[in-house]
Amino acid sequence: MKRVGVFICHCGSNIASVVDVKSVAEAAKSFPYVAYATDYQFMCSEPGQEVIKKAIKEHNLDRVVVASCTPRLHEPTFQKTLESAGLNPYMLEMANIREQCAWVHSKNKEEATIKAIDLVRTAVAKVTRNEQLFANKIPNNKKALVIGAGIAGMQTAIDIADAGYKVVLVEKEPTIGGNMVKLDKTFPTLDCSA
Amino acid sequence: MSVEAVKDTAWEPKIVAFTCHWCAYAGADLAGLNRMQYPPNVRLIRVPCSGRVNPQFVLRAFQRGADAVLVAG
Amino acid sequence: MVAAAQHPNIEIMTYAEVEKVNGYIGNFEVTIRKKARCVDEEKCTGCGLCQEKCPSKVDSEFDLGLGKRKAIYTPFPQAVPNVPVIDKENCRKFTKNKCGICQKLCPTGAVDYEQKDEIITDKFGAIVMATGFEQFKWEEVYGEYGYGKYPDVITGLHFERMNNASGPTGGKIVRPSDGKEPKTVVFIKCVGSRDEAKAKSYCSRACCMYTAKHAHQVKEKIADSEAIVFYMDVRTPGKAYDEFYEKTLEDGALYLRGRVSKIYQKGDKLIVKGEDTLVGKPLQVEADLVVLATAMVPAEGYEEIAKKVGVAFDKDGWLQEAHPKLRPVETHTAGVFVAGACQGPKDIPDTVAQASAAASKVAALFTKDELTTSPLISEVDTSKCSGCGMCEPVCPYNAIAMKTISERVPGGQRERQVSEVNAGLCQGCGACTVACRSGAINLKGFTNEQILAEVDAICL
Numbered sequence: 171m172k173r174v175g176v177f178i179c180h181c182g183s184n185i186a187s188v189v190d191v192k193s194v195a196e197a198a199k200s201f202p203y204v205a206y207a208t209d210y211q212f213m214c215s216e217p218g219q220e221v222i223k224k225a226i227k228e229h230n231l232d233r234v235v236v237a238s239c240t241p242r243l244h245e246p247t248f249q250k251t252l253e254s255a256g257l258n259p260y261m262l263e264m265a266n267i268r269e270q271c272a273w274v275h276s277k278n279k280e281e282a283t284i285k286a287i288d289l290v291r292t293a294v295a296k297v298t299r300n301e302q303l304f305a306n307k308i309p310n311n312k313k314a315l316v317i318g319a320g321i322a323g324m325q326t327a328i329d330i331a332d333a334g335y336k337v338v339l340v341e342k343e344p345t346i347g348g349n350m351v352k353l354d355k356t357f358p359t360l361d362c363s364a
Numbered sequence: 365m366s367v368e369a370v371k372d373t374a375w376e377p378k379i380v381a382f383t384c385h386w387c388a389y390a391g392a393d394l395a396g397l398n399r400m401q402y403p404p405n406v407r408l409i410r411v412p413c414s415g416r417v418n419p420q421f422v423l424r425a426f427q428r429g430a431d432a433v434l435v436a437g
Numbered sequence: 438m439v440a441a442a443q444h445p446n447i448e449i450m451t452y453a454e455v456e457k458v459n460g461y462i463g464n465f466e467v468t469i470r471k472k473a474r475c476v477d478e479e480k481c482t483g484c485g486l487c488q489e490k491c492p493s494k495v496d497s498e499f500d501l502g503l504g505k506r507k508a509i510y511t512p513f514p515q516a517v518p519n520v521p522v523i524d525k526e527n528c529r530k531f532t533k534n535k536c537g538i539c540q541k542l543c544p545t546g547a548v549d550y551e552q553k554d555e556i557i558t559d560k561f562g563a564i565v566m567a568t569g570f571e572q573f574k575w576e577e578v579y580g581e582y583g584y585g586k587y588p589d590v591i592t593g594l595h596f597e598r599m600n601n602a603s604g605p606t607g608g609k610i611v612r613p614s615d616g617k618e619p620k621t622v623v624f625i626k627c628v629g630s631r632d633e634a635k636a637k638s639y640c641s642r643a644c645c646m647y648t649a650k651h652a653h654q655v656k657e658k659i660a661d662s663e664a665i666v667f668y669m670d671v672r673t674p675g676k677a678y679d680e681f682y683e684k685t686l687e688d689g690a691l692y693l694r695g696r697v698s699k700i701y702q703k704g705d706k707l708i709v710k711g712e713d714t715l716v717g718k719p720l721q722v723e724a725d726l727v728v729l730a731t732a733m734v735p736a737e738g739y740e741e742i743a744k745k746v747g748v749a750f751d752k753d754g755w756l757q758e759a760h761p762k763l764r765p766v767e768t769h770t771a772g773v774f775v776a777g778a779c780q781g782p783k784d785i786p787d788t789v790a791q792a793s794a795a796a797s798k799v800a801a802l803f804t805k806d807e808l809t810t811s812p813l814i815s816e817v818d819t820s821k822c823s824g825c826g827m828c829e830p831v832c833p834y835n836a837i838a839m840k841t842i843s844e845r846v847p848g849g850q851r852e853r854q855v856s857e858v859n860a861g862l863c864q865g866c867g868a869c870t871v872a873c874r875s876g877a878i879n880l881k882g883f884t885n886e887q888i889l890a891e892v893d894a895i896c897l
Contacts, residue, residue: 240389240393240396241410242385242389242390242393243760243763260812260882266393266408266410268396269392269393269395269396269397270392270393270396270408271404273396273397273399274395274396274399274400274401274402274404275401275402275404276399276401277401278404281404282404284404285404285407288407288894288895289407291894291895291897292407292409292891292894292895294894295890295891295893295894296887296888296890296891296894298890299884299886299887299890300882300887301881303812303813303881303882304812305809305810305811305812306809306810306812306860306861307807307808307809307810308461308463308464308807308808308809308810308861309463309464309806309807309808310463310464310562310802310803310805310806310807310808311463311464311465311560311561311562312562312803313559313560313561313562314561314562314563314564314565314799314803315455315465315467315559315561315563315564315565316564316565316567317455317564317565317566317567317568317742317746318566318567318568318569318736318777318779319441319449319451319567320567320569320777320778321777321785321788321789321792322567322569322776322777322778322779322788322789322791322792322795323565323567323569323776323777323792324438324440324441324792325776325788325789325792325793325796326565326567326776326792326793326795326796326799327441327444327447327796328440328441328444328447328796329792329793329796329797329800330446330565330796330799330800330803331444331445331446331447332444332446333796333797333800333803334446335446335799335800335803336446336448337444337446337447337448338447338448338450338469338559338561339441339447339448339449339450340450340453340454340455340469341449341450341451341452341453342452342453342454342738343451343452343512344451344452344474344511344512344516344520344521344522345451345511345512345513345516345517345518346438346441346442346449346451346517346518347438347516347517348569349569349570349571349594350438350785351438351513351515351516352499352501352594352597352598352601353597353601354597354600354601354602354604354608354654355600355650355654356650356785357646357647357649357650357678357681357784358646358675358676358677358678358680358681360650378895378896380892380895380896386769390769407895409888409891409892409895411867411883411888412813412865412866412867412880412882412883413866413867413868415831415866415867415868415871416866416867416868416870416871416880416883416888417871418870418871418885418888419871420885420889421888421889421892424889424892424893425892425895425896428892428893428896428897429896430892430895430896
């Protein structure tokens with residue numbers, strides 16, 4: 171039997187000042203397979219992640235929905251949370267109720283809350299179809315390519331090289347140095363640029 | 365529904381959007397970051413690429429009552 | 438510069454461009470074209486005899502036209518590598534098949550007119566974009582400053598060349614028109630920056646400080662000189678920056694708040710018309726030299742290289758970092774990083790800091806012997822695959838190939854074609870899933886079932 175846990179993040183006041191997070195959590199409890207739903211001030215914080223881990227153990231959850239910011243920001247964070255609680259990290263889905271809800275409908279709190287509930291329902295529907303996935307291993311060629319040999323390229327190349335790795339520094343001009351070598355003394359110290 | 369009727373009932377369309385993770389979905393995130401405001405009718409589905417959108421998905425949305433579908437990527 | 442050149446772990450390829458990038462994090466396969474410089478880097482000793490005797494003289498790009506160079510040249514005396522290059526468009530050997538003096542004179546026989554471009558292919562685990570900036574072409578839009586017609590209206594970079602001890606004037610500040618020392622130098626800030634109507638909306642960040650430095654240099658090098666700076670704002674947020682600006686004021690530089698509306702030539706003077714907005718009065722300055730603090734723009738060719746490597750850029754062409762605050766040197770392509778002004782205008786301290794940040798990200802990546810790849814890739818159900826091969830051409834990453842499988846059927850073995858996904862190459866776009874008529878390919882993490890469940894949940 172699938173058991174979904176739903177975690178609604180306030181993101182301080184970023185989400186909670188627009189979306190009624192309590193009623194989103196309440197609504198989530200009625201969705202199919204949802205065994206547990208709650209809200210918390212900062213889901214990505216250490217105590218927030220503890221809330222998730224504890225719920226996974228106590229309620230025997232096998233998949234999780236986090237409704238918070240965009241997955242482009244914290245999906246890896248919460249995947250690690252699941253992993254440390256013994257779940258496959260791909261049993262996670264996120265509902266983006268910050269960037270794509272609270273922040274863009276801040277003048278329409280009622281509709282924003284309805285939309286947040288819809289987004290959570292959608293994520294729950296998806297996560298119930300998730301399967302465990304496993305990453306592949308690939309080799310790592312420990313050699314860096316730096317494109318452009320101005321200040322940035324040279325400094326990057328030197329630092330990588332100092333760390334003990336090989337670097338190829340490519341420059342389209344006949345000589346390295348970029349704009350820097352055209353300069354005289356540089357602020358604020360007025361020392362030379364070479 | 366005629367245009368007049370639409371006006372009278374304050375009817376709002378339901379829009380399903382399939383958005384590419386790398387561009388359109390990121391763009392929607394950026395709109396949020398900049399606190400741009402837009403009507404809440406649209407629901408985004410994140411796909412890895414607009415090339416992932418099977419015409420079947422679009423038909424399914426219409427079948428289930430979506431008024432409009434946006435594929436952006 | 439020398440530190441980079443002498444480091445045993447760094448191989449420098451100059452006069453070289455990236456042609457093609459394939460692969461992914463840990464496994465980029467890059468093709469680099471090393472253009473023929475027509476001088477053998479191994480044999481050349483950098484003696485400079487060739488450039489001394491070369492009869493073709495042209496404007497030096499390096500000195501922005503303030504000085505001359507030969508057709509075989511190193512841009513400046515301390516160049517790294519100290520190996521000249523032949524400018525084929527201006528070399529008499531290439532244009533008229535005459536001369537050839539450099540080859541005759543070269544004591545080590547390093548000059549080779551027949552040298553061909555070299556194509557190098559190598560594997561890399563990470564790529565750092567450090568493609569830099571160039572100056573905004575103010576001559577194209579600022580008619581009120583003379584469209585570049587007046588020789589004594591120059592940019593900050595020209596001023597730098599003049600100030601440089603190894604530059605075209607040997608470190609003397611002079612008027613390009615007559616070589617005389619200017620007494621009144623006017624600086625104009627924000628030329629191209631913060632000017633949405635004509636040019637760029639952004640602040641170029643470094644100009645306030647280098648203009649302060651220039652004004653200081655005028656006061657320091659030229660006795661009884663006047664340095665007048667027209668500004669919109671003075672922005673000095675940086676360690677020891679405001680102190681530097683204050684010192685420039687103490688040196689006697691005059692800062693006037695207001696934009697310059699017109700510059701025109703009158704005799705050998707430049708008349709600079711502007712306004713002091715703090716007193717609300719128009720004013721006019723007779724200047725000997727005008728220095729424009731022009732905006733920074735992405736270096737030419739950014740678009741081409743960004744597309745090859747797979748990095749996004751914004752409306753102004755600055756390369757896009759993965760997150761403006763939290764992932765400032767990463768990009769959305771795993772294993773590709775950004776450093777320096779290619780990501781946005783910045784000064785030297787910020788560039789160095791960002792470069793070190795990018796390097797530490799690369800070093801951290803290289804501590805791992807193996808990398809894990811995303812499992813969100815396509816998968817073929819061979820029992821459903823009809824072997825039609827429709828998926829193969831739609832794959833943008835060449836990750837799909839046909840293979841023969843042998844299976845048991847009633848009455849014996851049968852061989853047939855099915856498609857197979859290469860897990861290392863597949864980037865998980867899912868285009869193949871749509872092309873598959875029998876629904877045999879699915880994308881893990883974004884399966885047909887998952888997406889349809891989402892559609893259903895939304896349309897409830």
